[in-house]
Amino acid sequence: MTMLPLSEVKARLSEIAEEVATTHERVQITKNGREYVVLLAAEDLESIEATLELLADPDAQDRLRQADADIASGEVLDERAVRGLVSRRHHQQSR
Incomplete structure (x- = not known):
């Protein structure tokens, strides 16, 4: 998983989002050097949610x-x- 600072993601959001959607590689976004949020493809989120539903x-x-x-x-x-x-x-x- 790639890790990028929020400032870089803001500057390159379209490019990074396209890469995430295409490669399905998550991007961990940091803020002030700490874990903040994760960007992942919508299809991957749907898959995770379906798996959680089955497990429950x-x-x-x-x-x-x-x-x-x-x-x-x-x-x-x-x-x-x-x-x-x-x-x-x-x-x-x-x-």
């Missing part, structure tokens, strides 16, 4: 554990089976 949901955690157990035991669907399920679900929703 006990049912989602149970489903993830079950999925891991299914994978470990070989209970998985191949591509053809998944496509069939998606197609049937799409057909049911379009009625």
Whole structure:
């Protein structure tokens, strides 16, 4: 993570924001030599928030554990089976 003083960020905000949005590298901004705020891509923030939401949901955690157990035991669907399920679900929703 890059660390820049607030004064530099003010002078180069458009350039730095474009770089953050493109590279997804966060920029830690300091004020008076101390940590102040972090600039990160909106897409990355959305991803972090979605992850936190999943981690806070006990049912989602149970489903993830079950999925891991299914994978470990070989209970998985191949591509053809998944496509069939998606197609049937799409057909049911379009009625």
